[in-house]
Amino acid sequence: MAGSTGVLPPPKGYLQKLRAICDKHNILLIFDEVITGFGRLGHAFAAERYGVIPDMITFAKGVTSGAAPMGGVLVRKGIFDAFMNGPDHVIELFHGYTYSGHPMAAAAGLAALEIYKEEGLFERAKTLEPVFADAMMDAWKGLPNVLDVRTLGLVAAVDLAAAPDGAGKRAYAAMETGFHDHDIMLRVTGDTIAITPPLTVSESQVGEIAERVAKVIRAVA
Ligand SMILES: Cc1ncc(COP(=O)(O)O)c(C=O)c1O
Missing domain, CATH: 3.40.640.10 (Type I PLP-dependent aspartate aminotransferase-like (Major domain))
Structure with a gap:
């Protein structure tokens, strides 16, 4: 990948x-x-x-x-x-x-x-993969400016439509508002936000990450 x-x-x-x-x-x-x-x-x-x-x-x-x-x-x-x-x-x-x-x-x-x-963490990542995929898909699909959502293992990405004033600006704004207003540090590349939680992430934390990122996506619409 x-x-x-x-x-x-x-x-x-x-x-x-x-x-x-x-x-x-x-x-x-x-x-x-x-x-x-x-x-x-x-x-x-x-x-x-x-x-x-x-x-x-x-x-x-x-x-x-x-x-x-x-x-x-x-x-x-x-x-x-x-x-x-x-x-x-x-x-x-x-x-x-x-x-x-x-x-x-x-x-x-x-x-x-x-x-x-x-702790069997590789197997844990495998078991959690479908839960993680569903959580991210359910929370992000259909939100404003979302072009695509991809997940693989414990990695997820959401592509956002570029802002009219330039490529990369919407995701950069997401990174800023995530950090300052939603207590989440995001990794962005171009207009894509990528998520890679620790392999110890709990199911409830997966849900929380999905929801926080959804809030961030709405905030930069
Ligand atoms: C896929 C990939 N390869 C290589 C690197 C760079 O690795 P390093 O800093 O260990 O040289 C990175 C850094 O993020 C990476 O994501």
């Missing part, structure tokens, strides 16, 4: 076709799972949800549940081995980031993974 471009789920068969094209031409397939990884779509990774195995997966946010900055890359064995076959005295894939392998971020990552497992 493309997140930053407005929560765009892949069309049916799209990822499978990408995989086939990459295989045919010997191209590496990379999934950026910075948003979709670690349970957001009800699975460990979107790759799992869609049954397509890329050659590399980039990840960040969810690995620490956003509590500390950390990112990483998962690679298939062939790529891993290619880097590991160098001389013993050379560090594999040497990257000199100041904060590489930071102990606090690593501890936050381990703690987050433990909680995801203990």
Whole structure:
């Protein structure tokens, strides 16, 4: 799912076709799972949800549940081995980031993974997905300026019609009034509002988020 471009789920068969094209031409397939990884779509990774195995997966946010900055890359064995076959005295894939392998971020990552497992949060996201989808659809469809509503896993987006004075202005106004008047911090891109609650969100909180966003949408009509 493309997140930053407005929560765009892949069309049916799209990822499978990408995989086939990459295989045919010997191209590496990379999934950026910075948003979709670690349970957001009800699975460990979107790759799992869609049954397509890329050659590399980039990840960040969810690995620490956003509590500390950390990112990483998962690679298939062939790529891993290619880097590991160098001389013993050379560090594999040497990257000199100041904060590489930071102990606090690593501890936050381990703690987050433990909680995801203990509390079954990926499965929880999967179970909550239809409830979340219904809540957002019911609350937003038919409101003024709403062009489309999309949900996938615990991600939702609503496209608003552009204001006459310029693209992006209506969603920006929604972000401002949400923050100042409705106690909700919204992520906007263009004229799309995107929602990604924590995986621990309760059903009543899902309803509350849907209602607050509806109020915001009405406020910027
Ligand atoms: C899909 C996606 N990829 C990459 C990034 C950037 O990730 P990072 O800041 O960890 O480099 C973001 C940030 O929001 C993102 O949403």
